[in-house]
Amino acid sequence: MAVTAIGAYEFAPKDSVDKFPAPLLYVCWEDHKMFCSPFAVPFPPTLKFGDMCKGAFPGIFGAHPDFAKVDWDQTQWFKSGRPWRPDMDKTLAENGLGHKDVIRFRTPGLTGLSGSAF
Protein backbone atom coordinates (compact mmCIF):
# COMPACT_ATOMS: atom_id res chain seq x y z
CA MET A 1 0.00 0.00 0.00
CA ALA A 2 1.27 3.43 -0.96
CA VAL A 3 0.20 4.93 2.34
CA THR A 4 -0.07 3.80 5.96
CA ALA A 5 -3.79 4.07 6.67
CA ILE A 6 -6.54 2.43 8.71
CA GLY A 7 -8.54 1.64 5.56
CA ALA A 8 -8.77 2.18 1.82
CA TYR A 9 -7.15 5.48 0.92
CA GLU A 10 -7.34 6.42 -2.72
CA PHE A 11 -8.06 9.85 -4.09
CA ALA A 12 -7.63 11.60 -7.40
CA PRO A 13 -4.45 13.68 -7.51
CA LYS A 14 -5.04 17.29 -6.56
CA ASP A 15 -3.12 18.83 -9.45
CA SER A 16 -4.16 16.96 -12.59
CA VAL A 17 -4.12 19.00 -15.81
CA ASP A 18 -7.90 19.23 -16.12
CA LYS A 19 -8.02 21.48 -13.03
CA PHE A 20 -5.81 24.18 -14.56
CA PRO A 21 -6.60 26.81 -17.21
CA ALA A 22 -3.61 25.45 -19.19
CA PRO A 23 -0.89 22.86 -18.57
CA LEU A 24 1.59 24.05 -15.99
CA LEU A 25 5.15 24.63 -17.12
CA TYR A 26 8.05 25.14 -14.72
CA VAL A 27 10.76 27.42 -16.06
CA CYS A 28 14.13 28.40 -14.64
CA TRP A 29 16.90 30.67 -15.89
CA GLU A 30 20.14 29.06 -14.74
CA ASP A 31 22.66 31.21 -12.84
CA HIS A 32 20.02 33.89 -12.12
CA LYS A 33 18.81 33.04 -8.65
CA MET A 34 17.78 36.63 -8.06
CA PHE A 35 14.51 35.04 -9.16
CA CYS A 36 14.58 32.90 -6.05
CA SER A 37 12.94 29.77 -7.51
CA PRO A 38 11.90 28.34 -10.85
CA PHE A 39 8.56 29.72 -11.98
CA ALA A 40 5.27 27.90 -12.39
CA VAL A 41 3.18 29.27 -15.26
CA PRO A 42 0.15 27.84 -17.07
CA PHE A 43 1.01 28.38 -20.76
CA PRO A 44 -1.44 27.46 -23.57
CA PRO A 45 -0.11 24.37 -25.42
CA THR A 46 -0.72 26.24 -28.70
CA LEU A 47 1.77 28.96 -27.73
CA LYS A 48 4.84 28.99 -29.97
CA PHE A 49 8.03 28.33 -28.05
CA GLY A 50 9.65 31.45 -29.52
CA ASP A 51 6.66 33.57 -28.54
CA MET A 52 6.97 32.34 -24.98
CA CYS A 53 10.63 33.40 -24.88
CA LYS A 54 10.20 36.73 -26.61
CA GLY A 55 6.64 37.56 -25.55
CA ALA A 56 6.17 36.19 -22.05
CA PHE A 57 9.68 35.99 -20.61
CA PRO A 58 10.36 39.76 -20.57
CA GLY A 59 7.51 40.13 -18.08
CA ILE A 60 8.90 37.29 -15.97
CA PHE A 61 12.68 37.74 -16.15
CA GLY A 62 12.99 41.34 -17.41
CA ALA A 63 13.90 42.83 -14.02
CA HIS A 64 17.39 41.26 -14.18
CA PRO A 65 20.11 43.47 -15.75
CA ASP A 66 21.34 40.44 -17.77
CA PHE A 67 18.02 39.93 -19.49
CA ALA A 68 18.51 42.62 -22.15
CA LYS A 69 21.69 40.77 -23.21
CA VAL A 70 20.07 37.37 -23.77
CA ASP A 71 20.59 35.94 -27.26
CA TRP A 72 17.89 33.35 -27.80
CA ASP A 73 19.87 31.67 -30.60
CA GLN A 74 22.72 30.91 -28.19
CA THR A 75 20.57 29.68 -25.34
CA GLN A 76 21.11 26.12 -24.08
CA TRP A 77 18.02 24.27 -22.93
CA PHE A 78 17.41 21.42 -20.50
CA LYS A 79 14.30 19.35 -19.89
CA SER A 80 14.17 17.50 -16.56
CA GLY A 81 17.89 18.21 -16.30
CA ARG A 82 18.87 16.66 -19.65
CA PRO A 83 20.09 18.69 -22.65
CA TRP A 84 17.21 19.41 -25.01
CA ARG A 85 16.65 21.39 -28.22
CA PRO A 86 13.30 23.09 -28.57
CA ASP A 87 12.07 24.36 -31.95
CA MET A 88 11.32 28.05 -31.55
CA ASP A 89 8.76 27.99 -34.38
CA LYS A 90 6.75 25.10 -32.99
CA THR A 91 4.19 25.19 -30.22
CA LEU A 92 4.82 24.00 -26.68
CA ALA A 93 2.76 20.88 -27.37
CA GLU A 94 4.63 20.18 -30.63
CA ASN A 95 7.86 20.51 -28.68
CA GLY A 96 6.59 17.69 -26.48
CA LEU A 97 5.97 19.79 -23.40
CA GLY A 98 3.22 18.55 -21.11
CA HIS A 99 1.71 19.29 -17.72
CA LYS A 100 4.29 19.89 -14.98
CA ASP A 101 7.31 19.55 -17.22
CA VAL A 102 10.35 21.44 -15.98
CA ILE A 103 12.63 23.25 -18.43
CA ARG A 104 15.70 25.36 -17.79
CA PHE A 105 17.80 27.59 -19.96
CA ARG A 106 21.43 28.65 -19.70
CA THR A 107 22.69 31.82 -21.33
CA PRO A 108 26.43 31.41 -22.01
CA GLY A 109 28.42 34.38 -20.77
CA LEU A 110 25.63 35.59 -18.51
CA THR A 111 26.16 34.29 -14.98
CA GLY A 112 24.27 36.75 -12.81
CA LEU A 113 25.19 39.74 -10.67
CA SER A 114 29.00 39.97 -10.56
CA GLY A 115 29.10 36.32 -11.67
CA SER A 116 27.44 35.24 -8.40
CA ALA A 117 24.75 33.09 -10.09
CA PHE A 118 22.14 35.51 -8.72
Add this chain to the structure above:
Amino acid sequence: MDIKVNKKLGLKERYNLMTRDLAWTPTYQAFKDVYPYMQYEGIKIHDWDKFEDPFRMTMDAYWKYQAEKERKLYAIIDAFTQNNGHLGVTDARYINTLKLFLTGVSPLEYMAHRGFAHVGRAFPGAGPRVACLMQSLDEIRHAQTQIHSMSNYNKHYNGFQNWRHQHDRVWYLSVPKSFFDDAITAGPFEFMIAIGFAFEYVLTNLLFVPFISGAAYNGDMGAMAFGFSAQSDESRHMTLGLEIIKFILEQDPDNLPIVQHWIDKWFWRGYRVLTLVAMMMDYMLPKRVMSWKEAWEIYAEQNGGALFADLARYGVKAPAGLAQACKDKDHLSHQAWNVFYNYAAAAPFHTWAPSEADMKWLSEKYPDTFDKYYRPLWEHYAKEQKEGRRFYNTTLPMLCQTCQIPMFFTEPDDPTKVAYRESDYKGEKYHFCSDGCKNIFDHEPEKYIQSWLPVHQIYQGNCFCPDVDPSKPDFNPLAEVLRWYKITWGEDNLDYADSPDKKNFEQWRVQATGN
Protein backbone atom coordinates in the same frame (compact mmCIF):
# COMPACT_ATOMS: atom_id res chain seq x y z
CA MET B 1 -4.36 10.64 73.37
CA ASP B 2 -2.10 9.91 70.47
CA ILE B 3 -3.02 11.56 67.21
CA LYS B 4 -2.67 9.25 64.30
CA VAL B 5 -0.98 11.04 61.45
CA ASN B 6 -1.14 9.38 58.08
CA LYS B 7 2.22 9.19 56.44
CA LYS B 8 2.58 11.50 53.49
CA LEU B 9 2.80 9.59 50.24
CA GLY B 10 6.10 9.49 48.42
CA LEU B 11 6.34 10.68 44.86
CA LYS B 12 6.43 7.19 43.46
CA GLU B 13 3.44 6.00 45.50
CA ARG B 14 1.43 9.07 44.60
CA TYR B 15 2.24 8.57 40.95
CA ASN B 16 1.25 4.91 41.05
CA LEU B 17 -1.99 5.59 42.90
CA MET B 18 -3.06 8.56 40.82
CA THR B 19 -1.88 7.42 37.42
CA ARG B 20 -1.30 3.71 36.92
CA ASP B 21 -3.95 2.58 39.38
CA LEU B 22 -6.59 4.66 37.62
CA ALA B 23 -6.28 2.58 34.47
CA TRP B 24 -8.20 -0.61 33.79
CA THR B 25 -8.46 -3.33 31.17
CA PRO B 26 -11.74 -3.20 29.26
CA THR B 27 -13.96 -6.28 29.45
CA TYR B 28 -17.34 -5.13 28.08
CA GLN B 29 -15.74 -4.18 24.75
CA ALA B 30 -12.99 -5.86 22.78
CA PHE B 31 -9.56 -4.34 23.42
CA LYS B 32 -9.02 -3.65 19.71
CA ASP B 33 -12.30 -1.74 19.53
CA VAL B 34 -11.36 0.50 22.43
CA TYR B 35 -7.85 1.06 21.03
CA PRO B 36 -8.38 0.81 17.26
CA TYR B 37 -5.17 2.57 16.14
CA MET B 38 -2.63 0.31 17.82
CA GLN B 39 -2.00 -2.18 14.99
CA TYR B 40 -1.91 -0.56 11.58
CA GLU B 41 1.42 1.19 11.78
CA GLY B 42 3.20 -2.13 12.39
CA ILE B 43 4.63 -1.16 15.79
CA LYS B 44 4.55 -3.99 18.33
CA ILE B 45 4.11 -3.23 22.05
CA HIS B 46 4.08 -6.15 24.47
CA ASP B 47 3.97 -4.48 27.88
CA TRP B 48 2.79 -0.90 28.32
CA ASP B 49 3.76 -0.92 32.01
CA LYS B 50 7.41 -0.88 30.95
CA PHE B 51 7.04 2.78 30.04
CA GLU B 52 8.72 4.88 32.72
CA ASP B 53 7.78 8.50 33.23
CA PRO B 54 10.81 10.08 34.91
CA PHE B 55 8.86 13.16 35.98
CA ARG B 56 6.14 11.15 37.73
CA MET B 57 3.96 14.20 37.86
CA THR B 58 0.33 13.72 38.85
CA MET B 59 -2.54 15.76 37.50
CA ASP B 60 -3.26 17.54 40.80
CA ALA B 61 0.33 18.77 41.03
CA TYR B 62 0.25 19.74 37.36
CA TRP B 63 -2.68 22.14 37.85
CA LYS B 64 -0.99 23.81 40.79
CA TYR B 65 2.30 24.40 38.96
CA GLN B 66 0.64 25.71 35.84
CA ALA B 67 -1.67 28.07 37.70
CA GLU B 68 1.28 29.60 39.53
CA LYS B 69 3.22 30.09 36.29
CA GLU B 70 0.19 31.66 34.67
CA ARG B 71 -0.16 34.24 37.44
CA LYS B 72 3.46 35.31 37.08
CA LEU B 73 3.26 35.44 33.30
CA TYR B 74 0.22 37.66 33.18
CA ALA B 75 1.70 40.02 35.76
CA ILE B 76 4.70 40.54 33.46
CA ILE B 77 2.57 40.90 30.33
CA ASP B 78 0.36 43.49 32.07
CA ALA B 79 3.38 45.49 33.20
CA PHE B 80 4.87 45.37 29.71
CA THR B 81 1.62 46.55 28.15
CA GLN B 82 0.96 49.33 30.65
CA ASN B 83 4.45 50.73 30.24
CA ASN B 84 4.21 50.80 26.44
CA GLY B 85 6.92 48.18 26.37
CA HIS B 86 6.66 47.88 22.59
CA LEU B 87 8.49 51.22 22.29
CA GLY B 88 11.46 49.73 24.11
CA VAL B 89 12.33 47.17 21.46
CA THR B 90 15.53 47.74 19.48
CA ASP B 91 13.78 48.63 16.25
CA ALA B 92 10.38 48.04 14.67
CA ARG B 93 11.97 45.61 12.22
CA TYR B 94 12.12 43.23 15.19
CA ILE B 95 8.32 43.15 15.39
CA ASN B 96 8.21 41.31 12.07
CA THR B 97 9.71 38.25 13.75
CA LEU B 98 6.64 38.20 16.01
CA LYS B 99 4.36 38.32 12.98
CA LEU B 100 6.23 35.36 11.57
CA PHE B 101 5.90 33.52 14.89
CA LEU B 102 2.21 34.31 15.36
CA THR B 103 1.19 33.32 11.83
CA GLY B 104 3.52 30.34 11.52
CA VAL B 105 4.19 28.84 14.95
CA SER B 106 1.37 29.63 17.40
CA PRO B 107 -1.22 27.76 15.29
CA LEU B 108 1.08 24.73 15.50
CA GLU B 109 0.95 24.89 19.29
CA TYR B 110 -2.80 24.54 19.01
CA MET B 111 -2.41 21.62 16.60
CA ALA B 112 0.03 20.02 19.04
CA HIS B 113 -2.66 20.32 21.70
CA ARG B 114 -5.04 18.39 19.47
CA GLY B 115 -2.42 15.89 18.43
CA PHE B 116 -1.36 14.95 21.95
CA ALA B 117 -4.98 14.70 23.09
CA HIS B 118 -5.58 12.29 20.23
CA VAL B 119 -2.57 10.04 20.80
CA GLY B 120 -3.13 10.11 24.57
CA ARG B 121 -6.55 8.66 23.96
CA ALA B 122 -5.17 6.12 21.48
CA PHE B 123 -2.51 4.63 23.82
CA PRO B 124 -3.61 1.81 26.13
CA GLY B 125 -0.80 2.52 28.61
CA ALA B 126 -1.67 4.78 31.54
CA GLY B 127 1.85 6.25 31.82
CA PRO B 128 2.17 7.67 28.30
CA ARG B 129 -1.52 8.54 28.28
CA VAL B 130 -1.21 10.88 31.25
CA ALA B 131 2.05 12.33 29.96
CA CYS B 132 0.33 13.07 26.63
CA LEU B 133 -2.64 14.60 28.41
CA MET B 134 -0.34 17.00 30.25
CA GLN B 135 1.49 17.89 27.09
CA SER B 136 -1.80 18.46 25.33
CA LEU B 137 -2.79 20.94 28.04
CA ASP B 138 0.63 22.59 27.92
CA GLU B 139 0.32 23.11 24.20
CA ILE B 140 -3.03 24.85 24.31
CA ARG B 141 -1.70 27.00 27.11
CA HIS B 142 1.31 27.92 24.96
CA ALA B 143 -0.95 28.86 22.07
CA GLN B 144 -3.08 31.04 24.35
CA THR B 145 -0.23 32.78 26.14
CA GLN B 146 1.53 33.51 22.86
CA ILE B 147 -1.60 35.02 21.39
CA HIS B 148 -2.21 37.07 24.53
CA SER B 149 1.31 38.41 24.79
CA MET B 150 1.43 39.36 21.11
CA SER B 151 -2.07 40.85 21.06
CA ASN B 152 -0.62 44.00 22.56
CA TYR B 153 1.34 44.58 19.34
CA ASN B 154 -1.85 44.23 17.35
CA LYS B 155 -3.04 47.52 18.84
CA HIS B 156 -0.11 49.40 17.34
CA TYR B 157 1.28 47.51 14.34
CA ASN B 158 0.02 46.01 11.09
CA GLY B 159 0.08 42.36 10.11
CA PHE B 160 -1.12 40.79 13.38
CA GLN B 161 -4.85 40.95 12.78
CA ASN B 162 -5.57 37.94 10.58
CA TRP B 163 -3.03 35.34 11.67
CA ARG B 164 -5.51 32.46 12.03
CA HIS B 165 -7.22 33.17 8.72
CA GLN B 166 -3.85 33.42 7.03
CA HIS B 167 -2.41 30.25 8.51
CA ASP B 168 -4.80 28.20 6.35
CA ARG B 169 -4.25 30.21 3.16
CA VAL B 170 -1.04 32.20 2.69
CA TRP B 171 1.67 30.55 0.58
CA TYR B 172 4.55 30.42 3.10
CA LEU B 173 2.24 29.31 5.91
CA SER B 174 1.39 26.13 4.04
CA VAL B 175 4.92 25.07 5.04
CA PRO B 176 4.38 24.85 8.82
CA LYS B 177 0.71 23.97 8.35
CA SER B 178 1.36 21.01 6.07
CA PHE B 179 4.17 19.86 8.36
CA PHE B 180 1.79 19.53 11.27
CA ASP B 181 -1.12 18.24 9.22
CA ASP B 182 1.20 15.50 8.02
CA ALA B 183 2.01 14.55 11.61
CA ILE B 184 -1.52 14.71 12.95
CA THR B 185 -2.90 12.57 10.12
CA ALA B 186 -0.28 9.90 10.80
CA GLY B 187 -0.86 7.13 13.33
CA PRO B 188 -0.24 7.69 17.07
CA PHE B 189 3.22 6.10 17.05
CA GLU B 190 4.41 8.11 14.08
CA PHE B 191 3.02 11.28 15.66
CA MET B 192 5.04 10.61 18.80
CA ILE B 193 8.25 10.15 16.80
CA ALA B 194 7.42 13.13 14.55
CA ILE B 195 6.46 15.67 17.18
CA GLY B 196 7.38 14.14 20.53
CA PHE B 197 10.84 13.01 19.51
CA ALA B 198 12.07 14.60 16.25
CA PHE B 199 10.59 18.01 16.85
CA GLU B 200 10.43 18.44 20.62
CA TYR B 201 13.67 16.65 21.36
CA VAL B 202 15.92 17.09 18.35
CA LEU B 203 14.83 20.38 16.82
CA THR B 204 12.98 22.48 19.40
CA ASN B 205 16.13 24.22 20.53
CA LEU B 206 16.45 25.57 17.03
CA LEU B 207 12.91 26.87 16.92
CA PHE B 208 11.95 28.07 20.33
CA VAL B 209 15.25 29.27 21.72
CA PRO B 210 16.13 31.57 18.79
CA PHE B 211 12.79 33.34 18.98
CA ILE B 212 12.89 33.73 22.75
CA SER B 213 16.53 34.75 22.88
CA GLY B 214 15.78 37.09 20.01
CA ALA B 215 13.04 38.65 22.12
CA ALA B 216 15.42 39.01 25.06
CA TYR B 217 18.18 40.58 22.95
CA ASN B 218 15.76 43.00 21.36
CA GLY B 219 14.00 44.21 24.50
CA ASP B 220 10.72 42.37 24.12
CA MET B 221 9.78 41.43 27.66
CA GLY B 222 6.33 40.20 26.62
CA ALA B 223 7.52 37.52 24.22
CA MET B 224 10.41 36.65 26.50
CA ALA B 225 8.01 36.02 29.39
CA PHE B 226 5.96 33.44 27.56
CA GLY B 227 9.15 31.73 26.50
CA PHE B 228 10.34 31.33 30.06
CA SER B 229 6.90 30.29 31.18
CA ALA B 230 6.89 27.53 28.56
CA GLN B 231 10.46 26.42 29.25
CA SER B 232 9.73 24.11 32.19
CA ASP B 233 7.06 22.40 30.09
CA GLU B 234 9.51 21.96 27.25
CA SER B 235 11.89 19.91 29.39
CA ARG B 236 9.00 17.58 30.27
CA HIS B 237 8.10 17.34 26.55
CA MET B 238 11.66 16.50 25.62
CA THR B 239 11.77 13.78 28.25
CA LEU B 240 8.52 12.28 26.99
CA GLY B 241 9.88 12.27 23.42
CA LEU B 242 13.06 10.50 24.45
CA GLU B 243 11.38 7.99 26.77
CA ILE B 244 8.79 7.05 24.18
CA ILE B 245 11.34 6.29 21.48
CA LYS B 246 13.41 4.17 23.85
CA PHE B 247 10.26 2.38 25.01
CA ILE B 248 9.14 1.58 21.46
CA LEU B 249 12.59 0.32 20.49
CA GLU B 250 12.92 -1.84 23.61
CA GLN B 251 9.56 -3.49 23.05
CA ASP B 252 10.32 -5.35 19.83
CA PRO B 253 13.22 -5.58 17.36
CA ASP B 254 10.77 -5.29 14.45
CA ASN B 255 10.06 -1.71 15.49
CA LEU B 256 13.54 -0.45 14.59
CA PRO B 257 13.23 -0.10 10.77
CA ILE B 258 9.85 1.61 11.10
CA VAL B 259 11.17 4.04 13.68
CA GLN B 260 14.33 4.70 11.66
CA HIS B 261 12.23 5.67 8.65
CA TRP B 262 10.21 8.07 10.81
CA ILE B 263 13.39 9.60 12.24
CA ASP B 264 14.73 10.21 8.73
CA LYS B 265 11.42 11.60 7.55
CA TRP B 266 10.66 13.87 10.50
CA PHE B 267 14.15 15.19 10.88
CA TRP B 268 13.91 16.34 7.28
CA ARG B 269 10.36 17.69 7.57
CA GLY B 270 11.31 19.62 10.71
CA TYR B 271 14.55 20.88 9.24
CA ARG B 272 12.70 22.31 6.25
CA VAL B 273 10.34 24.21 8.57
CA LEU B 274 13.38 25.60 10.39
CA THR B 275 14.29 27.42 7.18
CA LEU B 276 12.04 30.20 8.49
CA VAL B 277 14.05 30.35 11.73
CA ALA B 278 17.37 30.49 9.88
CA MET B 279 16.42 33.64 7.99
CA MET B 280 14.83 35.14 11.09
CA MET B 281 18.07 34.77 13.06
CA ASP B 282 20.38 36.14 10.40
CA TYR B 283 18.24 38.77 8.68
CA MET B 284 15.23 39.80 10.75
CA LEU B 285 16.62 40.48 14.23
CA PRO B 286 18.08 44.00 14.51
CA LYS B 287 20.28 42.75 17.35
CA ARG B 288 21.27 39.18 16.64
CA VAL B 289 21.81 36.44 19.18
CA MET B 290 24.06 34.20 17.11
CA SER B 291 24.13 33.16 13.49
CA TRP B 292 22.06 30.29 12.15
CA LYS B 293 25.29 28.50 11.41
CA GLU B 294 26.47 28.80 15.02
CA ALA B 295 23.09 27.67 16.35
CA TRP B 296 23.16 24.69 14.00
CA GLU B 297 26.62 23.71 15.16
CA ILE B 298 25.65 23.82 18.82
CA TYR B 299 22.17 22.35 18.76
CA ALA B 300 22.23 20.00 15.77
CA GLU B 301 25.84 18.95 15.30
CA GLN B 302 26.99 18.81 18.93
CA ASN B 303 23.82 18.09 20.91
CA GLY B 304 22.17 16.09 18.14
CA GLY B 305 25.39 14.18 17.57
CA ALA B 306 25.57 13.22 21.25
CA LEU B 307 21.94 12.13 21.21
CA PHE B 308 22.36 9.82 18.24
CA ALA B 309 25.58 8.43 19.66
CA ASP B 310 23.54 7.51 22.74
CA LEU B 311 20.74 5.98 20.68
CA ALA B 312 23.20 3.91 18.66
CA ARG B 313 22.90 1.13 21.26
CA TYR B 314 19.32 0.63 20.07
CA GLY B 315 20.54 0.35 16.48
CA VAL B 316 19.29 3.82 15.55
CA LYS B 317 21.36 5.76 13.04
CA ALA B 318 21.62 9.54 12.72
CA PRO B 319 18.93 10.94 10.37
CA ALA B 320 19.67 10.37 6.69
CA GLY B 321 19.50 14.10 5.89
CA LEU B 322 21.80 15.29 8.65
CA ALA B 323 24.95 15.42 6.51
CA GLN B 324 23.25 17.52 3.85
CA ALA B 325 21.73 19.83 6.46
CA CYS B 326 25.21 20.43 7.87
CA LYS B 327 26.48 21.39 4.41
CA ASP B 328 23.56 23.79 3.97
CA LYS B 329 24.29 25.80 7.10
CA ASP B 330 26.43 28.30 5.21
CA HIS B 331 23.70 29.05 2.67
CA LEU B 332 20.25 28.43 4.06
CA SER B 333 19.39 31.77 5.66
CA HIS B 334 20.65 33.89 2.75
CA GLN B 335 18.75 31.93 0.15
CA ALA B 336 15.58 31.86 2.27
CA TRP B 337 15.52 35.61 2.92
CA ASN B 338 15.77 36.19 -0.81
CA VAL B 339 12.50 34.28 -1.23
CA PHE B 340 10.74 36.62 1.15
CA TYR B 341 12.42 39.63 -0.40
CA ASN B 342 11.11 38.44 -3.80
CA TYR B 343 7.56 37.88 -2.60
CA ALA B 344 7.33 40.70 -0.06
CA ALA B 345 4.03 41.82 -1.60
CA ALA B 346 2.35 38.54 -0.67
CA ALA B 347 3.32 38.14 3.01
CA PRO B 348 1.78 39.95 6.01
CA PHE B 349 5.14 41.16 7.28
CA HIS B 350 7.89 43.39 5.95
CA THR B 351 11.22 42.49 4.44
CA TRP B 352 14.28 44.56 3.64
CA ALA B 353 17.75 44.31 2.19
CA PRO B 354 20.44 44.13 4.89
CA SER B 355 22.27 47.39 5.63
CA GLU B 356 26.05 47.86 5.32
CA ALA B 357 26.40 47.13 9.05
CA ASP B 358 24.22 44.01 8.72
CA MET B 359 26.37 42.80 5.83
CA LYS B 360 29.54 43.33 7.80
CA TRP B 361 28.15 41.02 10.50
CA LEU B 362 27.07 38.48 7.88
CA SER B 363 30.55 38.53 6.29
CA GLU B 364 32.13 37.83 9.66
CA LYS B 365 29.73 35.02 10.48
CA TYR B 366 29.87 33.49 7.00
CA PRO B 367 33.44 34.15 5.83
CA ASP B 368 33.38 31.37 3.21
CA THR B 369 30.13 32.22 1.53
CA PHE B 370 28.58 35.61 2.19
CA ASP B 371 30.85 37.90 0.17
CA LYS B 372 31.30 35.37 -2.60
CA TYR B 373 27.70 34.35 -3.20
CA TYR B 374 25.28 36.67 -1.45
CA ARG B 375 26.64 40.18 -1.04
CA PRO B 376 26.28 41.05 -4.77
CA LEU B 377 22.59 40.28 -4.58
CA TRP B 378 21.87 42.54 -1.59
CA GLU B 379 23.99 45.35 -3.01
CA HIS B 380 22.09 45.11 -6.27
CA TYR B 381 18.74 45.26 -4.46
CA ALA B 382 19.84 48.26 -2.39
CA LYS B 383 20.94 50.12 -5.50
CA GLU B 384 17.70 49.35 -7.30
CA GLN B 385 15.67 50.47 -4.31
CA LYS B 386 17.59 53.72 -4.08
CA GLU B 387 16.67 54.41 -7.68
CA GLY B 388 13.01 53.75 -6.98
CA ARG B 389 12.90 50.21 -8.37
CA ARG B 390 12.54 47.99 -5.31
CA PHE B 391 12.35 44.47 -6.81
CA TYR B 392 9.08 42.61 -6.28
CA ASN B 393 8.66 39.27 -7.98
CA THR B 394 5.14 38.96 -9.44
CA THR B 395 5.35 35.50 -11.05
CA LEU B 396 4.46 32.53 -8.87
CA PRO B 397 7.19 30.07 -7.85
CA MET B 398 7.47 26.32 -8.35
CA LEU B 399 6.94 24.51 -5.03
CA CYS B 400 8.24 21.24 -3.61
CA GLN B 401 5.44 18.67 -3.46
CA THR B 402 6.42 17.56 0.05
CA CYS B 403 7.66 20.54 2.08
CA GLN B 404 5.75 23.06 -0.10
CA ILE B 405 8.64 25.54 0.01
CA PRO B 406 9.54 27.41 -3.22
CA MET B 407 12.24 25.38 -4.97
CA PHE B 408 15.18 27.57 -3.99
CA PHE B 409 17.40 25.01 -2.25
CA THR B 410 20.65 24.31 -4.04
CA GLU B 411 22.59 21.12 -4.62
CA PRO B 412 24.49 20.07 -1.47
CA ASP B 413 27.82 20.44 -3.26
CA ASP B 414 27.06 23.37 -5.55
CA PRO B 415 25.40 26.46 -4.07
CA THR B 416 24.89 27.94 -7.54
CA LYS B 417 22.64 25.11 -8.80
CA VAL B 418 19.03 24.75 -7.78
CA ALA B 419 18.32 21.13 -6.78
CA TYR B 420 15.62 19.26 -8.68
CA ARG B 421 14.23 15.81 -7.96
CA GLU B 422 11.32 14.16 -9.75
CA SER B 423 8.99 11.19 -9.31
CA ASP B 424 6.23 9.75 -11.50
CA TYR B 425 3.20 8.31 -9.80
CA LYS B 426 0.15 6.97 -11.63
CA GLY B 427 0.93 8.99 -14.72
CA GLU B 428 1.50 12.33 -12.96
CA LYS B 429 4.79 14.15 -12.42
CA TYR B 430 5.86 15.38 -9.01
CA HIS B 431 8.79 17.64 -8.15
CA PHE B 432 10.94 17.95 -5.06
CA CYS B 433 13.60 20.21 -3.59
CA SER B 434 15.79 17.42 -2.21
CA ASP B 435 16.41 13.71 -1.79
CA GLY B 436 14.81 14.00 1.65
CA CYS B 437 11.52 15.32 0.31
CA LYS B 438 11.51 12.88 -2.63
CA ASN B 439 12.06 9.89 -0.32
CA ILE B 440 9.18 10.96 1.90
CA PHE B 441 6.89 11.18 -1.13
CA ASP B 442 8.04 7.88 -2.64
CA HIS B 443 7.30 6.08 0.62
CA GLU B 444 3.69 7.30 0.82
CA PRO B 445 2.72 8.88 -2.49
CA GLU B 446 -1.02 8.59 -1.90
CA LYS B 447 -0.68 11.03 0.96
CA TYR B 448 1.37 13.69 -0.79
CA ILE B 449 -0.49 13.77 -4.11
CA GLN B 450 -3.11 15.49 -1.94
CA SER B 451 -0.79 18.38 -1.02
CA TRP B 452 -2.61 21.72 -1.09
CA LEU B 453 0.10 23.63 -2.91
CA PRO B 454 -0.72 27.35 -2.69
CA VAL B 455 0.62 28.19 -6.15
CA HIS B 456 -1.35 25.43 -7.83
CA GLN B 457 -4.45 26.36 -5.87
CA ILE B 458 -4.18 29.95 -7.04
CA TYR B 459 -3.97 28.83 -10.68
CA GLN B 460 -6.92 26.49 -10.14
CA GLY B 461 -8.99 29.49 -9.07
CA ASN B 462 -9.47 28.37 -5.46
CA CYS B 463 -7.93 31.41 -3.77
CA PHE B 464 -10.41 34.18 -4.49
CA CYS B 465 -13.24 35.71 -2.45
CA PRO B 466 -16.72 34.48 -3.46
CA ASP B 467 -17.68 37.87 -4.91
CA VAL B 468 -14.80 37.97 -7.39
CA ASP B 469 -15.61 38.50 -11.07
CA PRO B 470 -12.76 37.31 -13.33
CA SER B 471 -14.62 38.53 -16.43
CA LYS B 472 -14.25 42.18 -15.39
CA PRO B 473 -11.72 44.06 -17.54
CA ASP B 474 -9.79 45.33 -14.51
CA PHE B 475 -9.57 41.87 -12.87
CA ASN B 476 -6.18 41.60 -11.18
CA PRO B 477 -5.63 38.01 -9.98
CA LEU B 478 -2.74 38.75 -7.62
CA ALA B 479 -4.58 41.64 -5.95
CA GLU B 480 -7.59 39.36 -5.60
CA VAL B 481 -5.49 36.65 -3.94
CA LEU B 482 -4.22 39.22 -1.41
CA ARG B 483 -7.80 40.25 -0.69
CA TRP B 484 -8.61 36.58 -0.03
CA TYR B 485 -5.50 36.39 2.19
CA LYS B 486 -6.79 39.51 4.06
CA ILE B 487 -3.50 41.29 3.50
CA THR B 488 -3.95 45.06 3.29
CA TRP B 489 -1.80 46.49 0.51
CA GLY B 490 0.73 49.06 1.66
CA GLU B 491 0.11 48.37 5.36
CA ASP B 492 0.75 44.69 6.03
CA ASN B 493 3.06 43.95 3.12
CA LEU B 494 5.95 45.42 1.03
CA ASP B 495 9.34 46.76 2.11
CA TYR B 496 9.93 47.88 5.68
CA ALA B 497 11.36 51.18 4.47
CA ASP B 498 7.97 52.28 3.15
CA SER B 499 5.85 50.84 5.95
CA PRO B 500 3.48 52.69 8.30
CA ASP B 501 5.02 50.52 11.06
CA LYS B 502 8.39 52.20 10.57
CA LYS B 503 6.92 55.70 10.40
CA ASN B 504 4.71 55.21 13.46
CA PHE B 505 7.39 53.57 15.57
CA GLU B 506 9.85 56.39 14.94
CA GLN B 507 7.25 59.03 15.69
CA TRP B 508 6.06 57.36 18.90
CA ARG B 509 9.58 56.88 20.09
CA VAL B 510 10.29 60.59 19.68
CA GLN B 511 7.10 61.39 21.60
CA ALA B 512 7.97 58.94 24.35
CA THR B 513 11.51 60.23 24.90
CA GLY B 514 11.10 64.03 24.61
CA ASN B 515 8.66 66.91 24.21
